Amino acid sequence: MDTTTTATHGASSGTRGTKGPPFLAASPSGGAAARTASASTLVLEVIGWPGHLAGQHVDVRLTAPDGYQAARSYSLAAPTDGDRIEITVQRVPDGEVSSYLADEARDGDVVEVRGPVGGWFVWKPEDSGPVLLVAGGSGVVPLMAMIRSRDGVSPAPFRLIYSVRTPQDRIYDHELRRRATQDGGLEVAFLYTRTVPDGETRSVGRITAEDLIAYGWPADVKPTCYVCGPTAFVETVSDLLVGLGHDPAMIKTERFGPSGP
Amino acid sequence: MNIFTRGFRGRKRDSSGQLPPGQYLTDDFPVLSAGPTPRISLDAWEFTVTTEQGESHRWSWAELMALPAESVTVDVHCVTRWSKLDTVWRGVSLDTLLTDIETEADFALVHSYGGYSTNLPLEDLLGGKAWVAYEYEGEELAPEHGAPARLLVPHLYFWKSAKWVRGIDLMVQDSPGFWEQLGYHDYGDPWREQRYQGD
Numbered sequence: 001m002d003t004t005t006t007a008t009h010g011a012s013s014g015t016r017g018t019k020g021p022p023f024l025a026a027s028p029s030g031g032a033a034a035r036t037a038s039a040s041t042l043v044l045e046v047i048g049w050p051g052h053l054a055g056q057h058v059d060v061r062l063t064a065p066d067g068y069q070a071a072r073s074y075s076l077a078a079p080t081d082g083d084r085i086e087i088t089v090q091r092v093p094d095g096e097v098s099s100y101l102a103d104e105a106r107d108g109d110v111v112e113v114r115g116p117v118g119g120w121f122v123w124k125p126e127d128s129g130p131v132l133l134v135a136g137g138s139g140v141v142p143l144m145a146m147i148r149s150r151d152g153v154s155p156a157p158f159r160l161i162y163s164v165r166t167p168q169d170r171i172y173d174h175e176l177r178r179r180a181t182q183d184g185g186l187e188v189a190f191l192y193t194r195t196v197p198d199g200e201t202r203s204v205g206r207i208t209a210e211d212l213i214a215y216g217w218p219a220d221v222k223p224t225c226y227v228c229g230p231t232a233f234v235e236t237v238s239d240l241l242v243g244l245g246h247d248p249a250m251i252k253t254e255r256f257g258p259s260g261p
Numbered sequence: 262m263n264i265f266t267r268g269f270r271g272r273k274r275d276s277s278g279q280l281p282p283g284q285y286l287t288d289d290f291p292v293l294s295a296g297p298t299p300r301i302s303l304d305a306w307e308f309t310v311t312t313e314q315g316e317s318h319r320w321s322w323a324e325l326m327a328l329p330a331e332s333v334t335v336d337v338h339c340v341t342r343w344s345k346l347d348t349v350w351r352g353v354s355l356d357t358l359l360t361d362i363e364t365e366a367d368f369a370l371v372h373s374y375g376g377y378s379t380n381l382p383l384e385d386l387l388g389g390k391a392w393v394a395y396e397y398e399g400e401e402l403a404p405e406h407g408a409p410a411r412l413l414v415p416h417l418y419f420w421k422s423a424k425w426v427r428g429i430d431l432m433v434q435d436s437p438g439f440w441e442q443l444g445y446h447d448y449g450d451p452w453r454e455q456r457y458q459g460d
Contacts, residue, residue, distance in 0.1 A: 020446075020460035025264060062266040070271050071283055073341055096272050096285065104268045111266050117457065119443035120295050231292040235405055238297035248297045249376060255292050 023061060023112040024048050028105045029084070039138055039171050040102040041077060041088045044113065051080040052116035054123045054145040055226070055254075058085060059114040062097055072097040073117060075142040075228075075254075079149040085113070088171060090138035090256075121226065121254045125154045129224060132216045133160040134207070134237050136229020137169065139256060143226060144172050147179060147186065157185045159223075161215045163207050163233065166195040189215035207233070209240045219245035228254040279336060281451035284344040291343055292405045295439065299375035299425050306409055308393065309428035312364045320358070322409065325393065328353045333392065335415035337422070338451040350413055352394030355386040366431035370438060371412055374425040379438035380447070381414065381421055383431060390416055393426060418449035418456070 026044040035041070052058075054076075061071035078086040089101045105111070123131065123146040133143040140162055150158060164170050170190065180188040193206055202211075217223040225246060227237045234255045241251050272285075280286065303322040310318045320328075332351045338344045370380045385391065394413040395402060402408040407424030414421045420440050441447050446455040454460060 020457040062269040062271070063264055064269050064271045065265055067263075068271045068274055069283070070269075070285065071342060100266070100269050106267075109267050110264050112264055117444065120439075231405065235292075235298060242297050248299070251297050253294055253296055255294065 023114045026113045039090045043086050049083050054149040055121045055142045056116035056118050061112040070096050077141045088141045121252050128156050130157045132223040132225045134227045135162045136233030139229030159187045161189050163191040167197040225251045231255045282454045287343040298404045301374050312431045313366045337419050340418040340456050350394040351396035352392035355391040364431045368432045368435040370430045371423045372428050373423045374427050379421050379423050
């Protein structure tokens with residue numbers, strides 16, 4: 001895939017041969033910003049955060065009293081806001097780091113973060129072309145950062161297709177509904193795989209080519225496509241997009257395994 | 262300064278010495294790819310090694326299958342922190358593929374169907390350290406794991422083990438590949454935790 005993207009974070013701007021990006025102390029701030037049964041959003045205050053692009057991740061490291069450490073990577077859910085970063089953590093069974101972050105971390109606790117990480121699955125406000133975002137479950141997190149980064153800054157037309165099990169699993173539910181009416185040029189479609197809300201005309205089911213035709217962009221519009229979710233979801237959607245004539249080089253994917261970190 | 266995270270105890274510690282620093286064990290085989298899975302028919306598949314002189318050496322699928330294969334059991338370590346121990350692969354050693362190729366190159370840039378690339382020193386492909394693998398755990402590779410063949414370089418982070426491999430350019434100068442241009446480490450030794458540039 002042709003890459004014209006270059007990482008812009010401090011770690012990669014000519015620091016080869018020196019130390020990599022440092023771990024920075026970070027503290028949860030303001031309580032859990034939003035919660036569903038399966039996911040929890042945390043705002044972290046990070047002194048010296050270098051800034052990031054929508055779609056990038058951060059490594060979060062925890063240290064036990066005996067010095068044991070565990071780190072995992074999380075997508076950043078919001079654009080750069082000074083020293084504040086936002087992550088949304090999906091609880092996974094036996095998730096060593098996610099369980100702590102989702103259920104245990106309180107304001108003032110200290111964790112460490114390192115980043116930003118990843119320079120491919122990113123959207124920049126100067127990218128003015130149409131964008132298709134396709135999310136499965138918590139795969140919406142980096143796509144939400146793109147939607148939030150766009151607000152008031154870019155006229156790029158965005159369409160989000162967001163597949164969830166049930167209405168209760170919609171992360172950022174109220175904000176997405178508000179933005180769908182207020183953010184000009186943003187369209188949002190929810191798909192449900194288990195239970196639909198009252199008044200929903202599409203029946204329960206996994207995403208299909210018809211959904212991508214109905215709620216996405218025609219291939220000849222040449223949108224940049226960002227697909228994020230569990231592996232099977234991403235494989236299905238990216239295959240469908242290629243089948244509908246989208247250029248594989250315009251389809252960026254990010255995958256979370258069903259029992260990922 | 263030591264930072265402790267209140268209330269965090271962590272899982273049981275790895276005492277086997279088989280896990281590089283910062284890694285955790287998984288029994289899954291997670292899939293991480295930057296784009297759609299390319300589908301390559303065996304009839305159209307070929308593997309090309311191009312020297313710094315521009316001389317190309319090509320193998321068809323049938324020619325690859327005719328080469329002596331090895332079965333190897335190795336640990337793999339992904340930069341996203343999962344590790345998988347004792348994975349079993351079958352493929353052709355790069356020593357076999359490169360044996361008759363005259364080159365002064367020190368570096369290799371590996372290319373994949375679908376456009377992915379990754380770079381590494383040529384010596385990391387030689388000496389029984391790298392294979393073009395086409396079976397995993399006794400089965401053909403799955404498409405999302407690199408079918409029909411992927412590079413296997415298990416002593417480096419797994420992004421160096423390019424899926425859907427189509428060829429290798431041998432080069433006098435190092436040239437960064439896909440992730441290496443996007444902030445990831447040029448070499449990627451898991452035991453030295455070389456995740457990001459500058460590590």
